[in-house]
Amino acid sequence: xxxxxxxxxxxxxxKPTAERLTILEEAMATDGHFEAxxxxxxxxxxxxxxxxxxxxxxxxxLALAGLxxxxxxxxxxxxxxxxxxxxxxxxxxxRDCGNRFGFHLPELPELQKKVCSELDFKLLDYxxxxxxxxxxxxxxxx
Amino acid sequence: MISExxxxxxxxxxxxxxxxxxxxxxxxxxxxxxxHISAYEFHALVRKHYPYVGFSTVYRTLKLFTECGLxxxxxxGDGRSRFEKAFKRVNHGHLICVxxxxxxxxxxxxxxKVHNQIIKEFDYKSQGFRFEIYGLCKKCR
Numbered sequence: 001x002x003x004x005x006x007x008x009x010x011x012x013x014x015k016p017t018a019e020r021l022t023i024l025e026e027a028m029a030t031d032g033h034f035e036a037x038x039x040x041x042x043x044x045x046x047x048x049x050x051x052x053x054x055x056x057x058x059x060x061x062l063a064l065a066g067l068x069x070x071x072x073x074x075x076x077x078x079x080x081x082x083x084x085x086x087x088x089x090x091x092x093x094x095r096d097c098g099n100r101f102g103f104h105l106p107e108l109p110e111l112q113k114k115v116c117s118e119l120d121f122k123l124l125d126y127x128x129x130x131x132x133x134x135x136x137x138x139x140x141x142x
Numbered sequence: 143m144i145s146e147x148x149x150x151x152x153x154x155x156x157x158x159x160x161x162x163x164x165x166x167x168x169x170x171x172x173x174x175x176x177x178h179i180s181a182y183e184f185h186a187l188v189r190k191h192y193p194y195v196g197f198s199t200v201y202r203t204l205k206l207f208t209e210c211g212l213x214x215x216x217x218x219g220d221g222r223s224r225f226e227k228a229f230k231r232v233n234h235g236h237l238i239c240v241x242x243x244x245x246x247x248x249x250x251x252x253x254x255k256v257h258n259q260i261i262k263e264f265d266y267k268s269q270g271f272r273f274e275i276y277g278l279c280k281k282c283r
């Protein structure tokens with residue numbers, strides 16, 4: 001991971017500074033989704049010197065390097081997650097209680113390839129979410 | 143058939159919010175838009191007809207529209223949310239060029255099928271899905 005990120009930074013004319021590598025290490029040690037602010041809290045707890053701006057910029061770099069993926073749940077904050085060799089989970093988000101329900105759709109990769117070839121696009125990434133009310137919230141509204 | 147105004151009225155009632163003229167004025171303007179519009183662009187449009195409406199009111203009202211299924215919030219990966227009309231529209235996805243920002247809309251029976259399967263499985267009351275594919279268009283490759 002560290003080598004891949006260092007190579008990426010070098011290709012962009014940037015240096016693999018200790019701060020950037022610490023953020024990489026923490027991001028890779030975090031399971032599930034996290035926001036830039038979550039990482040800031042963890043690093044502060046560990047008394048690592050860093051700033052919010054550095055974290056934001058480094059997370060963007062990690063996403064560009066293909067080590068993290070941006071996940072967006074419809075709110076103001078962008079979440080990140082590690083890109084791992086497991087089937088990708090997409091989410092259904094309840095607009096009332098905010099709960100998320102994960103699911104895996106094996107049909108999506110093939111479908112994306114088809115859409116991209118029809119409209120002549122080179123596929124990079126995707127974002128799929130279902131919005132509505134979960135069974136609990138829709139029942140309470142009845 | 144239920145109208146957009148009725149959908150909003152119902153939603154405001156369920157949230158215990160007031161049915162103010164301003165909210166309905168914003169809805170009237172929203173119904174005139176075509177394609178995707180950012181909150182800033184939409185605010186400018188609202189101000190043409192109703193000069194005293196503030197940005198926060200417009201933004202919060204757009205969020206209300208999204209909650210009740212009148213609008214869709216779409217994210218084209220440039221850090222700025224855009225809104226589009228959603229009521230009585232066919233569910234569709236967006237293909238976005240990350241370099242030039244060019245977008246294309248697409249529909250697919252496969253997505254509709256998997257969407258219906260999932261909401262049935264989870265007993266979910268869906269207001270629709272958001273499907274964005276990020277890539278590079280022919281010109282930017």
